[in-house]
Amino acid sequence: MEEIRRAAGAFYEHLPEKDKKLARKTFKAMDKNRDGQISLREYMKYPKKKKATDFTHQSIFSALDKDENGSLDFEEAIVLQYIMQSGRAIICMSCKTFMAGAYFSCSQCFFKDASVSTYEICCDCYGGKKFTHHGDATFCDNYTLLRQSRSAIQAAPMTKRSKVLKILKMGVQLVGITTGIAGITSGIYVNI
Numbered sequence: 231m232e233e234i235r236r237a238a239g240a241f242y243e244h245l246p247e248k249d250k251k252l253a254r255k256t257f258k259a260m261d262k263n264r265d266g267q268i269s270l271r272e273y274m275k276y277p278k279k280k281k282a283t284d285f286t287h288q289s290i291f292s293a294l295d296k297d298e299n300g301s302l303d304f305e306e307a308i309v310l311q312y313i314m315q316s317g318r319a320i321i322c323m324s325c326k327t328f329m330a331g332a333y334f335s336c337s338q339c340f341f342k343d344a345s346v347s348t349y350e351i352c353c354d355c356y357g358g359k360k361f362t363h364h365g366d367a368t369f370c371d372n373y374t375l376l377r378q379s380r381s382a383i384q385a386a387p388m389t390k391r392s393k394v395l396k397i398l399k400m401g402v403q404l405v406g407i408t409t410g411i412a413g414i415t416s417g418i419y420v421n422i
């Protein structure tokens with residue numbers, strides 16, 4: 231979680247002024263009783279309107295609450311906005327906890343076309359075999375998948391790259407490390 235927090239801080243620093251304002255506005259909108267803190271109640275209520283059901287998950291709230299005082303101040307809430315925008319709100323398919331660090335993903339589902347949803351599980355569920363998925367599944371950790379995505383895109387013939395890219399876009403969201411891949415993909419778009 232510390233890693234995500236640092237990334238969120240850096241991300242916020244580089245936001246244009248208008249987006250920083252928007253972040254403040256979002257915070258105020260969530261803070262219904264205007265005490266400068268977002269309580270779990272306020273948090274659970276807010277995203278439902280925005281249809282982001284994943285974010286209602288309590289495990290995300292607990293992970294965000296760094297000082298564990300039961301509510302989110304602005305700095306803690308910034309991390310939430312970062313998670314929402316970068317697609318890092320990844321929940322274990324088995325135990326439904328928010329995964330802040332490394333996790334495992336079924337590589338067959340990951341590299342299939344976009345119609346198949348990816349399957350991610352936390353290290354505990356993977357290690358303890360606490361999950362049910364198709365029998366021949368090969369699981370890879372998220373960092374390995376990112377590397378494999380990169381080789382896949384480099385190995386693909388030009389004509390097939392757009393398909394690989396489609397898969398990759400999903401992967402970027404899944405792996406949650408946007409900067410590296412963004413560079414690669416924009417380069418290739420120019421070539422096509």
Ligand SMILES: [Ca+2]
Binds near residue numbers: 262264267268
């Ligand atoms: Ca409040």
Ligand SMILES: [Ca+2]
Binds near residue numbers: 299
């Ligand atoms: Ca707090």
Ligand SMILES: [Zn+2]
Binds near residue numbers: 323327351352353355
């Ligand atoms: Zn799990």
Ligand SMILES: [Zn+2]
Binds near residue numbers: 337339349363364
């Ligand atoms: Zn699978």
